[in-house]
Amino acid sequence: MTNYTKLPAILLLADGTVFYGKAAGKIGTTTGEICFNTGMTGYQEVFTDPSYFGQIMVTTNAHIGNYGMHKDEIESGSIKIAGLVCKNFNIQYSRKEASESIQDNFQSENIVGISEIDTRALVRHIRNKGAMNAIISSEITDLQQLKKKLAEVPDMSGLELSSHVSTKEAYYYGNPEANYKIAALDLGIKKNILRNFDDRDIYVKVYPAKTTFAEMDEWGANGYFISNGPGDPSAMDYAIDTVKSILEADKPLFGICLGHQLLAEANGIGTMKMFNGHRGLNHPVKNIIKNHCEVTSQNHGFGVIPDEVRKSEKVEITHVNLNDDSIEGIRVKGKKAFSVQYHPESSPGPHDSRYLFDDFVSMVKGELAW
Numbered sequence: 001m002t003n004y005t006k007l008p009a010i011l012l013l014a015d016g017t018v019f020y021g022k023a024a025g026k027i028g029t030t031t032g033e034i035c036f037n038t039g040m041t042g043y044q045e046v047f048t049d050p051s052y053f054g055q056i057m058v059t060t061n062a063h064i065g066n067y068g069m070h071k072d073e074i075e076s077g078s079i080k081i082a083g084l085v086c087k088n089f090n091i092q093y094s095r096k097e098a099s100e101s102i103q104d105n106f107q108s109e110n111i112v113g114i115s116e117i118d119t120r121a122l123v124r125h126i127r128n129k130g131a132m133n134a135i136i137s138s139e140i141t142d143l144q145q146l147k148k149k150l151a152e153v154p155d156m157s158g159l160e161l162s163s164h165v166s167t168k169e170a171y172y173y174g175n176p177e178a179n180y181k182i183a184a185l186d187l188g189i190k191k192n193i194l195r196n197f198d199d200r201d202i203y204v205k206v207y208p209a210k211t212t213f214a215e216m217d218e219w220g221a222n223g224y225f226i227s228n229g230p231g232d233p234s235a236m237d238y239a240i241d242t243v244k245s246i247l248e249a250d251k252p253l254f255g256i257c258l259g260h261q262l263l264a265e266a267n268g269i270g271t272m273k274m275f276n277g278h279r280g281l282n283h284p285v286k287n288i289i290k291n292h293c294e295v296t297s298q299n300h301g302f303g304v305i306p307d308e309v310r311k312s313e314k315v316e317i318t319h320v321n322l323n324d325d326s327i328e329g330i331r332v333k334g335k336k337a338f339s340v341q342y343h344p345e346s347s348p349g350p351h352d353s354r355y356l357f358d359d360f361v362s363m364v365k366g367e368l369a370w
Contacts, residue, residue, distance in 0.1 A: 009114040009138040011085060011122075012146045015129060019122060023138035024089040024113035025106030029146075031153045032056040032082030034134035035301065036123045038280035042348020047081050047111075048074040050165040050188030051257060051299050053230040054156065056083040056134050060123055065090035068098025069105040075190040075347060079105075080165065080230075083136045084113035085122065112136055130275045131156070131301060156301065157273045161231030162187035162239070162258070166209035178203035180364055183221035185211065185242060187258050188229025192347035196357045197225075210238050213245035223252035223364040226259030228343065233261035233271045233302055240265045247335055254360040255339030257300055260330070263339040264304040267314040267332060274326075277301035278342075281349040284322040285342060287329070293322065296342040297349025303327070303341065336363050 007027065011019040013034065036058035037046055043064050046057065064086040084106075091103045106113060114136050126132070135150040165188045173194040182197055184206045197204050205219055209229075216224065224246045226239070233240075243266040246253050255263045261271045278298040285296045309317060309327045319329025319340055331338035338360075344353035362368035 007138055008141070009136060010141065010143070010146065011114050011117065011134060011136050012143065012150060013125075013134045014132040014150060017125060018143065019114070019117045021114045021117035022089075024084060024086065024115040025103065025111045027138045028110070028112045029135065029137040029140055029149065030056070030083040030112040031133065031135045031150060033131055033156045033301070034058060034085070034126060035131055035277060035279055036060055036126060037299070038282070039348055040281070042281065044069055044073045045075050045348045046299075047079045047084075048076045049190055049299060050076050050080050051228050051230050053080045053161050053165050053188065054082055054159070055230075056085060056136065057081045058085040058119055058122055058126070060119060063088045063090055065102030066093060067095045068093030069100050069102055070095075070097055071099045075192060076165070079109045079111050081111070084111065085117065085119065085136070086113065086115050087117070087119045089113065089115035112138065114138070127276060131273075131277060157232055158235050159231045160235040162209045162229040162236065165230060167206055168208060170205060170207050170211070173204045173206060174198040174202060176203055180222045180361070181205065181219065182223050182225050182364070183207060183216040183219055184225040184227060185209065185216070185239065185259075187227045187236075187239060189227035190343075190345060190347065192345040193225075193227065193256065196345050196354065200357055200361050202361065211242070213242050213249065217249070223254070223360065225360075226253065226255040226262055226339070228257035228259065228299075230258075232273070233258055233265055236262065247332065247337055250335060252360070252363045253335075253337035254356070254363075256345070257341060257343060260339035260341045261302055261304055263332070263337060264309065264315070264330065267312060269308045269312055269315065270305045271302050272305050274301055274303050278321070278326075281346075283342065285319050285328045285353075286322055287319055289318050294352035295350045296328075296344075296353055297346040298342045300341060304330070
């Protein structure tokens with residue numbers, strides 16, 4: 001196969017900043033909101049996480065692709081990032097279990113990337129200037145043409161994206177003979193969430209994003225899960241209405257990431273676009289209820305508005321981020337409903353927060369209440 005990584009490529013940011021590098025993956029042009037992930041491992045799980053839909057990923061780790069691509073280390077059926085920016089794009093890989101190189105994988109999935117740029121300088125620029133749109137091209141060298149294309153890219157604020165990555169048809173996961181059933185609203189669900197439920201004797205039915213509570217309730221689930229996903233939660237009235245209906249029916253409910261934001265919106269608490277968001281595997285979070293710290297995996301560009309959470313009479317704060325005091329977890333007073341902003345299923349990342357799945361199962365069984 002032709003070594004495309006020797007061909008020139010350009011990264012242009014919305015503020016006019018330009019980086020020149022070498023092509024990685026498929027030759028072409030791609031656009032999206034640029035963000036960075038600080039994880040040292042787990043690039044394949046990150047690439048396939050539906051929450052990254054529409055985003056160009058900058059990896060701060062110096063080497064990407066060095067352990068190849070494995071057919072089982074995926075969080076969805078395809079790569080979801082809009083493009084990749086990295087320092088070293090390693091086509092040669094060292095792992096016998098890997099099924100193909102990152103280059104072959106990107107070629108087959110039509111992913112455009114750029115390598116051999118100073119990612120440290122880029123990350124510092126994004127950190128200081130905030131999230132913004134960007135364009136990568138290994139086929140267009142005219143900056144004016146790239147600027148014109150970039151100007152057409154919509155801002156992430158106000159975008160409803162979950163319906164683009166959600167399942168089109170309901171499906172089941174786990175053991176049909178399991179003792180408990182959970183209905184999951186797929187807004188961009190990661191496979192490791194389903195694995196965590198299956199490990200706890202839970203049979204899951206996964207529903208398309210725009211399914212109503214009434215439709216899900218027909219299955220007779222013991223509890224409801226609202227998944228992670230991409231886009232702006234305030235643009236998702238359909239999902240907010242579903243969460244409200246679950247709460248009104250007083251059913252057990254657990255939300256992760258986007259699900260956390262929607263639980264807040266359903267209780268009259270607003271959400272906001274963050275300056276940079278949190279993306280990485282080592283974010284410290286304090287569990288206020290249990291008075292302990294956990295190291296968490298995170299991926300979100302939106303968050304709940306802290307002041308509105310603190311003023312709310314409907315919810316109480318359960319978790320806070322120790323880096324910036326952002327709200328990482330809430331539970332609804334008088335209801336069997338709670339959520340976290342981070343990813344307890346990790347993949348990639350630490351397993352400190354897996355207890356939240358156990359808490360939810362205990363709530364479904366009627367053993368946990370507040």
